[in-house]
Amino acid sequence: MLKVRLDGRRLISTYQIILPPGARGEIDIVIGTDFAKKEITLPLSIMLQSGGENQNVTFANVGGRSLMTLHNWSTMGTALTSLYELAQVEDYGVVEMMMVNRCVGVTNDLTIQLWWRDVK
Numbered sequence: 001m002l003k004v005r006l007d008g009r010r011l012i013s014t015y016q017i018i019l020p021p022g023a024r025g026e027i028d029i030v031i032g033t034d035f036a037k038k039e040i041t042l043p044l045s046i047m048l049q050s051g052g053e054n055q056n057v058t059f060a061n062v063g064g065r066s067l068m069t070l071h072n073w074s075t076m077g078t079a080l081t082s083l084y085e086l087a088q089v090e091d092y093g094v095v096e097m098m099m100v101n102r103c104v105g106v107t108n109d110l111t112i113q114l115w116w117r118d119v120k
Contacts, residue, residue, distance in 0.1 A: 006083075006115055008117070009083075009096065009115040009116060009117045010034075010035070010115065010116045011113065011114075011115060011116075012029070012031065012035065012095065012114040012115060012116050013029070013030075013113075013114055014111065014112070014113045014114075015027050015111070015112045015113075015114075016109070016110070016111045016112075017046065017110050017112075018107060018108070018109050018110070019046070019047075019048060019107070019108045019110060020106070020107050021106045021107070023047075024045050024046065024047050024067075025045065025046040025047075025110070026043070026044070026045050026046070026065070027043075027044045027045075027046070027112070028041050028042075028043050028044075029041065029042040029043075029044055029095070029114060031089055031095065031116070035089075035092065035093060035116045036089055036090070036092040036093065037092060040089055040090075042066070042086075042087055042089075042095065043064065043065040043066065044065065044066050044068060045062065045065045045066070045067045045068065046067075046068050046069075046070070046110065046112075047067065047068075047069045047070070048069075048070045048073060048101075048108050048110075049069050049070070049071050049072075050071075050072060051072070052071060052072060053072075054071065054072065055071060055072040055073060055074070055078070056071050056072075057069070057070055057071070057084075058071065066087075070101065070110075073101050073108075074103075075103040076103075077100070077101065077102045077103075078100070078101050079098075079099065079100040079101070080097070080098055080099045080100075083096040083097065083098060083115060084096060084097045084098075084099070086114070088119075091119060091120070092118075092119065092120075093116050093117055093118045093119050093120075094116075094117045094119060095114055095115070095116060096114070096115045096116075096117055097112060097113065097114055097115070098112070098113040098115070099111065099112050099113070
């Protein structure tokens, strides 16, 4: 098994999703028993939205899924510059995220890496 680490964190998975304009992507993040005592699924939906002034990320609970909306992410390419804490998984650990988005025409090419940080 290939093990990838980043400052002591362990890679859960890397997802690449290509989103046409207005589309909503869905990822079911499975945290397996390599990370937690029991398998846990974190449902995540992703949308990109243009308009307004600020570039940011918002989260909302929609239908039992966490909806992550990327507002005004640059079409020239945008990335998180540090790990973003996405979820605390009971008292086992924390899921952190790195993300890069590129745009070809009006289609977004989004790569998300999810990392596990032990809390004990």
